[in-house]
Amino acid sequence: MKPYSKLLLVFSVLMILAMTIYTPVHAQESGAKLAEDASSAILIERDTGEIMFEKNSNEQLPPASMTKIMTMLLIMEAVDNGKITLDEKVRTSERAASMGGSQIFLEPGEEMTVDEMLKGIAIASGNDASVAMAEHLAGTEDEFVNMMNAKAKELGLKDTNFLNSNGLPEANHYTTAHDMAMMARELLKYENITDYTSLYEDYLRADSDKKFWLVNTNKLVKFYPGVDGLKTGFTREAKYCLTATANKKDMRVIAVVMGASTPKERNRQITEMLDYAYSQYQVHKQYDRGTVIDQVKVNKGSKSKVDAATAENVSMLTKKGQSLDGATEEVSWNKDVKAPLKEGDTVGKLTVKLDGKTLSEVSLVLTEDVDEASLWQFIKRTSSILVGKK
Template sequence: MPDQRSFRLAEHAKAAILLHANTGEILFEKNPHRRLPPASMTKILTALITMDLIESGKLGWKDRVSVSAYAASIRGSTMRLKQGDSVTVENLLKGMLIASANDASIAMAEHISGSVDRFVKGLNEKARALGLTNTNFVNPNGSPAPNHYSTAFDMAMMARELLEKQGTTTYSGVRSALVRKAGSPPYRLRNTNKLIGVYPGIDGLKTGYTKYAGFCLCASACREHQRVIAVVMGEPTRKQREVETAALLDYAFAASKKSFD
């Protein structure tokens, strides 16, 4: 790990980590194994399970999902789903990765497992299979709940797995995208990650915020085939989240350039 003594990275974050995704090298860490609420970064694991099923052929991009009354009732960040809407798996993934849609996460969980509880069991089994012992989820979207936690390290590992899936950054790396529900005109989703289109090379991955969790971000960026992942948790403001994430990415690319010069 590079010498961190002269740097004040992630100064305001409760926890942070910086990972060279190509090699797995940790470039910076601050309380990387501290258990904290991840807020909507939870959706990284929900998306990973969805992508696993697509990759295995058990789920299709164009499969249609019928939205339940429960999924439609979910509040916070949403893609404005209504009970009875018919939405493709692809559009639900767009909702999760672009707009951080809680309703899309619930609809996907119910479609995959038949119930949110069964899906959550699968989430935790997936975390254990990845060797992540400091993660426990009680819902698929990151709403505040007792015993719902992860760490900066665990979130980076989940992100690294998700970024291996074809199509991930197609959705997470855009500032906005059109989606369509059956029988309705298309409408636009806006990315909650405001570094998209601003920071060179950034192509994801997932924001998070609740009053309890603070401002969180798992960011991925790629330059000259070098991919890095930065995670900050518990930032005091949205602006601080963006500034400190950008500083981490700057540090990572500077370190990568030195390594490969």
């Protein structure tokens, strides 16, 4: 064998070995025959957003009641930022009560708490409850729809357009499997949402003579271990749809199917996608959400240094059996971290790399508010610096 041939052989072997150390996850793994009955589908890991499987995932389609994932996201966001509370009363308008399709049979003028309305939306897919909450949050459903589309834009979802809060058929009301998965991923940041979506059955008006039994439209929360959400959908135009999430083996997965022919086919396809995820992949979790990584310097702050923590779980997804030995972490700070700042403000990012490839990138956020330094604090700090230089 000629010298250059030997070198070529050695180089080829080394390249093959390198590729076996870490193989990045690619969409549509070869040989994975999933969601064959669906118009579109996608399967992602929640922490990393990595796609394990997709089929026509950017095709614009009617989402039916999966629309309510965005409705629930805006409700949970409002609860989280203190705009509303779970125990405050929501009044039902004539318009909300008139919604057809799936409903919890709200009457005009009837009041329920936000907590009860969320149950009605998450479990029974109440179109009336969705409109009641939309009006409660934004004044009118039209204004709420503007909020929905603004949130979609904020999330970078370019193939989504909402015209109502509940998914009842309207021309030009559409999304994609990909965008639906991203909305679900964002909703799952509010961990208590699964307190609602995981319930198989519950009651509304439990202490009245109008007791109403709720049964989850997502049967997988009862029949597939680990499934704790999220939302079904059906109209003649959309056919049978489901965005499901499961949490097993310290790995949360989101699976979306749109346009299945029957509810049985919808559930079968989601089940097969979840089986595929848990049999073929594993998550390497580095840090939990909220782990303090380092302190960041704050210009003109009442404190000169403040703890910065991970905004999300820091995880890496690989095929089973693959190693992440040799992975490195890099912390980079925003250029001008200047007070005043609020808890949760992004001040930098943590990047995990292997062989120059980015495996995970998560924002670092402040763990507390930082006010501007008072004049006295500024003078004291400046004086100590000058003394230290002597």
